[in-house]
Amino acid sequence: MTADQPLVLGIETSCDETGVGLVRGTTLLADAVASSVDEHARFGGVVPEVASRAHLDAMVPTIRRACETAGVTLRDVDAIAVTAGPGLAGSLLVGVAAAKALALSLGRPIYGVNHLAAHVAVDQLQHGPLPEPTMALLVSGGHSSLLLVPDVTTDVRPLGSTIDDAAGEAFDKVARVLGLPFPGGPHIDRVAREGVVDIDFPRGLTSGRDMERHRFDFSFSGLKTAVARWVEAREASGQPVPVADVAAAFQEAVVDVLTRKALLACTEHGVDHLVIGGGVAANSRLRALAQERCDDAGVTLRVPRPGLCTDNGAMVAALGAELVSRGRVPGPLGLPADSSMPVTQVSAT
Amino acid sequence: MRLLAFDTASAAITAALHDGTTVLAEATEIGAQAHGELLAPTIDRVLRVAGVGVGDLTHLVVGVGPGPFTGLRVGLVTARVMAEALGIPAYGVCSLDAVAAEAVGSGTVDGPFAVATDARRKEVYLAAYDADGGRRTGPDVLHPGDVDPAVAAGPVVGAGAWLYPGTFADPREPRLVTGGWLATYAVRLLAAGEPLRDTAPMYLRRPDAVESAARKRVTQP
Numbered sequence: 331m332t333a334d335q336p337l338v339l340g341i342e343t344s345c346d347e348t349g350v351g352l353v354r355g356t357t358l359l360a361d362a363v364a365s366s367v368d369e370h371a372r373f374g375g376v377v378p379e380v381a382s383r384a385h386l387d388a389m390v391p392t393i394r395r396a397c398e399t400a401g402v403t404l405r406d407v408d409a410i411a412v413t414a415g416p417g418l419a420g421s422l423l424v425g426v427a428a429a430k431a432l433a434l435s436l437g438r439p440i441y442g443v444n445h446l447a448a449h450v451a452v453d454q455l456q457h458g459p460l461p462e463p464t465m466a467l468l469v470s471g472g473h474s475s476l477l478l479v480p481d482v483t484t485d486v487r488p489l490g491s492t493i494d495d496a497a498g499e500a501f502d503k504v505a506r507v508l509g510l511p512f513p514g515g516p517h518i519d520r521v522a523r524e525g526v527v528d529i530d531f532p533r534g535l536t537s538g539r540d541m542e543r544h545r546f547d548f549s550f551s552g553l554k555t556a557v558a559r560w561v562e563a564r565e566a567s568g569q570p571v572p573v574a575d576v577a578a579a580f581q582e583a584v585v586d587v588l589t590r591k592a593l594l595a596c597t598e599h600g601v602d603h604l605v606i607g608g609g610v611a612a613n614s615r616l617r618a619l620a621q622e623r624c625d626d627a628g629v630t631l632r633v634p635r636p637g638l639c640t641d642n643g644a645m646v647a648a649l650g651a652e653l654v655s656r657g658r659v660p661g662p663l664g665l666p667a668d669s670s671m672p673v674t675q676v677s678a679t
Numbered sequence: 680m681r682l683l684a685f686d687t688a689s690a691a692i693t694a695a696l697h698d699g700t701t702v703l704a705e706a707t708e709i710g711a712q713a714h715g716e717l718l719a720p721t722i723d724r725v726l727r728v729a730g731v732g733v734g735d736l737t738h739l740v741v742g743v744g745p746g747p748f749t750g751l752r753v754g755l756v757t758a759r760v761m762a763e764a765l766g767i768p769a770y771g772v773c774s775l776d777a778v779a780a781e782a783v784g785s786g787t788v789d790g791p792f793a794v795a796t797d798a799r800r801k802e803v804y805l806a807a808y809d810a811d812g813g814r815r816t817g818p819d820v821l822h823p824g825d826v827d828p829a830v831a832a833g834p835v836v837g838a839g840a841w842l843y844p845g846t847f848a849d850p851r852e853p854r855l856v857t858g859g860w861l862a863t864y865a866v867r868l869l870a871a872g873e874p875l876r877d878t879a880p881m882y883l884r885r886p887d888a889v890e891s892a893a894r895k896r897v898t899q900p
């Protein structure tokens with residue numbers, strides 16, 4: 331780390347986490363996150379208005395905590411980066427307004443960045459500069475995308491994405507069917523370790539015909555319904571539901587499709603690095619199977635540690651720092667929050 | 680004193696700079712869905728017109744509503760973060776009080792009156808004031824039909840009064856908050872040594888959210 335590398339503060343509020351990160355160059359200095367997840371648990375999913383209210387109240391304390399951890403003051407910050415989209419409109423707006431308030435008060439440039447590109451860029455903080463091109467598999471409660479990334483600051487190409495539920499959403503819904511708490515991902519991961527994979531749940535969009543039309547797309551809605559039907563049939567026959575086995579078989583169906591298509595994309599596009607990001611990247615079976623299949627294919631797997639995979643401010647700061655160091659043009663003070671920002675747009679103008 | 684005031688609790692995005700004696704600059708944009716885009720450039724413009732650097736600011740004042748939540752939060756988070764970055768205090772003012780101050784100050788009312796703003800969903804935010812602009816009741820969120828008939832029959836300022844002519848017989852100006860009067864009202868309170876609110880929002884409504892019931896079956900029982 332050298333002191334003349336730019337210090338970038340990143341703000342992330344696309345869903346229910348208020349994240350503020352500080353990055354100098356590619357060095358992570360602080361990653362403060364406040365989550366309103368507990369406030370959403372009784373609703374079984376994120377309630378946008380509850381999340382937005384929590385962002386407002388968490389913003390200044392989280393900025394303060396990030397600065398204290400990094401041992402810097404706001405006046406030391408060289409540029410501000412913020413998630414401009416995609417995400418929940420009301421939540422994005424709180425972060426974007428906060429970022430503009432900082433830019434205005436400190437007289438610093440602002441970069442409104444794409445949340446998905448930030449999920450890819452964050453890996454630089456742990457594993458060094460991103461190889462170009464990189465393949466990226468992003469899986470969370472809000473997205474499931476396969477991206478070809480020739481340049482994370484300017485050129486992100488979507489190869490495929492979910493056509494219905496996001497992978498993390500399927501975890502939440504299946505957890506509910508199995509009587510496990512929200513959010514479902516960590517609970518399914520935990521109980522699945524005690525289970526045996528012997529139920530053959532469907533692998534969405536992997537049939538011959540689908541592999542033509544939806545080669546790199548995903549579908550988890552049919553899988554979710556198949557699990558529910560299986561469980562209901564068991565309950566109807568008066569037999570106990572083998573929760574661990576169902577969780578393990580469901581999880582295997584998800585990670586099998588994710589990794590199979592990700593590796594196919596690497597092979598077909600001649601890319602030898604795969605980054606996995608998003609909250610579902612914390613899933614232990616996804617990590618293990620991806621490692622196995624990458625090893626077989628001669629692809630280098632890069633998965634940031636779980637704290638960097640879930641939504642956080644560090645990822646936004648990481649992409650912001652890369653935009654600054656590559657001399658990309660900052661956005662105007664009037665830049666919009668865009669809840670459906672296309673993945674091809676890395677930063678807002 | 681270099682006091683910057685702004686409000687995003689209505690369709691107006693409005694900001695003004697006050698030096699303790701007079702309003703140095705003021706700007707208002709109308710854009711019901713664009714508070715997030717318009718506020719920072721509007722503040723920037725007011726500072727430039729007033730010839731005041733952001734580092735010279737001494738006080739921040741923000742309208743805390745009541746108002747539609749999404750736009751309202753843009754103003755509140757802006758005030759809180761600017762206060763943190765600049766190391767100056769941020770105060771809150773009920774947005775309806777600023778409308779009331781303008782009605783009294785500009786002479787559109789000369790006795791007791793009410794302020795009604797658009798709360799959407801066929802409701803209004805409503806507060807009642809005495810002739811000097813002191814708030815007597817409210818703010819509340821109400822269906823126009825539930826407003827006290829004595830209040831509805833008298834002079835009512837604010838966009839809400841103009842939206843429901845069947846309820847409000849005597850609508851008056853102004854219709855929206857203006858940064859200049861928000862600043863003037865806050866300066867007056869500060870000069871009188873009266874306590875100002877913090878920047879906690881006046882939501883008046885709970886979030887729309889339904890607690891999840893038992894899981895839905897996918898197969899018919």
Ligand SMILES: [Zn+2]
Nearest residue numbers: 445470608641
């Ligand atoms: Zn995400």
